[in-house]
Amino acid sequence: MNSDTALLTDHYELTMLSAALRDGTADRQCVFEVFARRLPLGRRYGVVAGTGRVVERLSEFTFSPEIVDWLLARQVVDEQTADWLRSYRFRGDIDGYAEGELYFPNSPILTVSGTFAECVVLETFVLSVLNHDCAVASAAARMVTAARGRPLIEMGSRRTHEESAVAAARAAYLAGFASTSNLAAGRRYGIPTAGTAAHAFTLLHDDEKAAFASQIDTFSKDTTLLVDTYDISQGIRNAIAVAGPDLGAIRIDSGDLSVLAQQSRDLLDELGATDTRIIVSGDLDEYAIASLAAEPVDAYGAGTAVVVGSGAPTAGMVYKLVEVDGQPVVKRSENKATVGGRKTAVRRHKPTGTATQEIIVPQGTAEPQPHDRALQRPYVRGGEPVADLPTLTESRELLRRNLISIPWEGLKLSQGEPAIPVTCVPAKETP
Template sequence: MTASASTALLTDHYELTMLQAALRDGTAGRHSVFELFARRLSGGRRYGVVAGIGRALDALADFRLGEAELTWLAGAGVVDTETIDWLGDYRFTGSVWGYPEGELYFPQSPVLIVEGTFAECVILETLLLSVLNHDSAIATAASRMITAAGNRPCIEMGSRRTHEASAVAAARAAYIAGFAATSNLEAGRTHGIPTTGTSAHSFTLLHDTEREAFEAQVRALGPGTTLLVDTYDIPEAIRTAVEVAGPDLGGVRLDSGDLVSLARSVRKQLDDLGATGTRITVTSDLDEHAIAALAAAPVDGYGVGTSLVTGSGVPTSGFVYKLVSRAGDDGEMVAVAKKSADKVSVGGRKYALRRLDGAGRAQAEVIGIGAAPANDGADRTLLVELVRAGERVHTATLEESRARLRDSLAELPATARQLSRSDPTLPTIYEELR
């Protein structure tokens, strides 16, 4: 394994110092259960969307320490020789259960359950949290944007507003949430997401006149292309665009100004010129609230950048990773939990289902401690097996994840689709069945 392929150092120093201490006092091999969950929904959101499971499982498979990683740890004095030797042989051999991508989560939902020895589970904390906190925040924001957009497509175009690796992950999360395409080519190559894009203002400014720029683009890409019409004077640009491409011009893009009034005037002008099928796409710092404000405007699609890749002001999901059960001296499992201040957690291995009524409407998030909650036949089990004895046993396509989210959202009451801050749409109910 090369250093560039390993994910083992995408972690915090303290995970390895805990490992060293546990190896030294003999507790490293204790059977343990860790749980990844959110105590509350960040940003007053009404639901959360799980995304990043596939990426996390890929990262887990690459969690190996090769010679380069071990040499650096030893040289930096991070841990002792015994720990270095242990890490050199590290392979995760435990099990992982979790909510599949596209599933909804609520406060205390056991989104991921990692089970194995303390040593092999504790060092996965930061890797799993970094992936799921980011991707689920993006997917949750994207889902709200899709709700606001209705039947109009959204395009992810935020690569220039975030870290280059985060841009690819954000495009993937947005696609799970229902975005139609991305501008990011690496996301297209890596994840098979449709890509799209035409031109920026620089292309117009490159040419002596706007007409010359439009003619060049239409010659290269055909009349079905989308022309950017707000570099100079919009009405003049619309007239020129239709003259150059004809009434079959594919689309125009607006990237500035009062988008509601502009969309109306542009639509009228296009129709008057005979370009009744030309689509209007708007961009310009859109978020779910701006998209909702455009609902009555004659817009055909939205391009979303900064707000999407930053979670629309909520860039993390607030997930934590806590030990909830471990073997005692007699080998029996003991529930453990943090009890400090407002960071209380609930001990015990969890099981979860979505309680549904006879019409298939979601009523509650029900969590069983120690055993699965009672299912009356209408309820839906949420946890699926992801890893068994260290081997990945779950895969899902992005299309399957998109469908899962659509189905999960359809179970919720209509109030879940409101954009204002609120309590979670579903209550979380515990059933202690140990």
């Protein structure tokens, strides 16, 4: 089957398109903004991720003859719309917060502008990517903070859809994870990959020592031996007996990790393996990682909690029409106070560099102060990605700097308010 990227779309995008083409509104110039009305319960910041993936796949977002025929046969679209889809490619502009930027309630993290027709069909795809990747990056960043400089390995691929796994590895790396278990993420994005052995490898062999000897024979004694298949203390003794005191690392994947880490360190030291590192894994989330801060742990493997956003598996981003032919528009309904019109976002800082607030104003009305930083940058112009898109490494570095810039309370894992307040200045009422 040929690529169906353009069908990663809600049916109603194409019915709206059909009606708009028929009534002549399809060519109205529109601005759509992507934002989250709130952060997940008690979270203090969100991390922008996925924009690079949106831009990277934009060129695939076209309707092949086979797909148009299918849409016609299924009566999703009429002939006029089918003709339009056959020549569709996005020719508008996209601006947004860079990946690695922090976001808060109502931050306009992506702005898509062009005709109604060309922008509306992107809605579902854009939201799918951003809702997933922002959710993972936001959770992962908290784990990186909790790990206090110790490396984290992302190993959650098996806990999420096979393709989400690749995107999750990318988002976690962006958030500061050191590596991933996911090979496709290694190949597609150049992320370092890591992995040694599972319990099955030990069970396959006649005994634990035979498994360890095989692994060392293949990967040298710099490898990581998984010591908790049977008895952990005996596992450590077997590991050092086979590898000698220069063994690279042991991994513990079960049990009370804080107790086991200290016991394992003591035993390794007693056996002369004072440089052998201890890697722990097994249902670690940011809280479990934080609780191990005082223990002799050298690296963490985190799986489930990363890929499912640690309790917030979707970021709640929406894609809202805010402007038609230069006029602000806004849905009026309870509890959804949305400001119409295209907006500019800046982050204000103290002279020391500490962020104090995010200011969202109607485009063209910003009154810059000396330590303001513009948060939006061009991503696409006339349908083509701009030349100097940030690399994943640059996004990673941007996030690192951003997390230093917010008030320290913003890094607390406990529930609280957004790290900085967001001031939305509404547009003047249009008559």
